[in-house]
Amino acid sequence: MPHFGDYQNEIYLDGLRDVLPRLPVDFKLLEQKAQAAMPASVLSYVQGGCGDEFTQRHNAEAFNHWGLIPRMMVDCSTRDLSIELFGLKLPTPIFLSPVGVLGICTSDGHGDLDVAHACSRTRIPMVASTLSNDLLETIAQNLGDTPGFFQLYTPKDKKLAESLVHRAESAGFKGIVVTLDTWLTGWRPRDLNAANFPQLRGHALQNYFTDPYFRALLAKPPEDDLSAAVMQWAQIFGKVLNWTDLPWLRSLTKLPLILKGICHPDDAKRCIDGGVDGIYLSNHGGRQANGGMAAIDMLPAVVEASGRTPVLFDSGVRHGSDIVKALALGARAVGIGRPYVYGLALDGTDGVVHVLRSLLAEADLLMAVDGFPTLATLREAGVIRL
Numbered sequence: 001m002p003h004f005g006d007y008q009n010e011i012y013l014d015g016l017r018d019v020l021p022r023l024p025v026d027f028k029l030l031e032q033k034a035q036a037a038m039p040a041s042v043l044s045y046v047q048g049g050c051g052d053e054f055t056q057r058h059n060a061e062a063f064n065h066w067g068l069i070p071r072m073m074v075d076c077s078t079r080d081l082s083i084e085l086f087g088l089k090l091p092t093p094i095f096l097s098p099v100g101v102l103g104i105c106t107s108d109g110h111g112d113l114d115v116a117h118a119c120s121r122t123r124i125p126m127v128a129s130t131l132s133n134d135l136l137e138t139i140a141q142n143l144g145d146t147p148g149f150f151q152l153y154t155p156k157d158k159k160l161a162e163s164l165v166h167r168a169e170s171a172g173f174k175g176i177v178v179t180l181d182t183w184l185t186g187w188r189p190r191d192l193n194a195a196n197f198p199q200l201r202g203h204a205l206q207n208y209f210t211d212p213y214f215r216a217l218l219a220k221p222p223e224d225d226l227s228a229a230v231m232q233w234a235q236i237f238g239k240v241l242n243w244t245d246l247p248w249l250r251s252l253t254k255l256p257l258i259l260k261g262i263c264h265p266d267d268a269k270r271c272i273d274g275g276v277d278g279i280y281l282s283n284h285g286g287r288q289a290n291g292g293m294a295a296i297d298m299l300p301a302v303v304e305a306s307g308r309t310p311v312l313f314d315s316g317v318r319h320g321s322d323i324v325k326a327l328a329l330g331a332r333a334v335g336i337g338r339p340y341v342y343g344l345a346l347d348g349t350d351g352v353v354h355v356l357r358s359l360l361a362e363a364d365l366l367m368a369v370d371g372f373p374t375l376a377t378l379r380e381a382g383v384i385r386l
């Protein structure tokens, strides 16, 4: 059985023919390369976060105060990193977090499809954002046999929300992820200093522009008056949700419903009481609020509060070891954010595949060396807070 760690052999063997990996295998060099290559406005939007970006940095750094203790003399000649999620059997415990501006990360504007192709090749699911250049239907068609999830930004107009969810269901997505932490945009100095907000320039709004309920709100179609359509989008984008909306959210779909942005154990419990199928712990990579705790430090309490309900996790995952630690702390699946966006910007589908394979190779080899043949043994061993 091939292992994810085999990517290492592939790289060393290529080296014998003087072939080097097209992109760095580690986040630090990858980000440096992306920084040099990406247009300034796209880089600012992708790389930036809120305030002085303390929370964003802390998300990544906080993994360092969790430590694994290796176990020896365990037969780890085969490893199994597969998971079960909402009845789906997946070969890896990772997924691609929703990112709303994938289109502008590639010169042809079709970054969403490049990412879908990477998912199709790796069988790693993507959570497709409401904000995309390519239509959600087209993204779904390009996923091959790999399951996908649709991320909903709940608009003020309930009919539009319902329409987007029904479109996602018809397109074949396997679950609906509702993001709770972004009904408005947090204070992002990098973008503010450059007066840079891609959506207001008409990027990533195609799911709205094609929706009959959105179009019905416009005097003229987006093809005839783009700026009026964009302003209508800005008006309608974010509904302020509260707990009384949960029955309505639940009623939107029979698909698994996952709420993203949960950080407090009491909120997790309330979601579960309201019939939610998955808790998605995330602080949006520090893009929405500065001054918060690192996401990984909130994981143990949220996992405990969630009981048997699966907890998805993202924010700050940069290395294979971060994935392993989040799994050891009880995450069912771990979301990759900025790293795959840099891979996309640098080398399209191949770049995304390379980033995912590198992360999985490191995770797999770490489990092999540390004596964890399965995720169950890892979870049982846990990690120690240093």
Ligand SMILES: Cc1cc2nc3c(=O)[nH]c(=O)nc-3n(C[C@H](O)[C@H](O)[C@H](O)COP(=O)(O)O)c2cc1C
Pocket (backbone or CB within 6 Å): 045, 046, 047, 059, 097, 098, 099, 100, 101, 129, 130, 131, 151, 179, 260, 282, 283, 284, 285, 286, 287, 314, 315, 316, 317, 336, 337, 338, 339
């Ligand atoms: C450029 C960018 C756009 C994003 N767009 C969305 C989005 O459309 N919907 C959403 O729920 N989260 C969005 N996120 C948040 C990610 O889903 C994820 O929570 C975050 O990237 C995790 O942090 P990390 O990238 O630092 O690991 C976005 C993140 C980035 C970097």
Ligand SMILES: O=C(O)C(=O)c1ccccc1
Pocket (backbone or CB within 6 Å): 100, 131, 182, 184, 185, 199, 284, 287
């Ligand atoms: O940039 C983001 O993180 C994001 O998800 C978003 C989407 C729409 C409006 C503001 C922020």
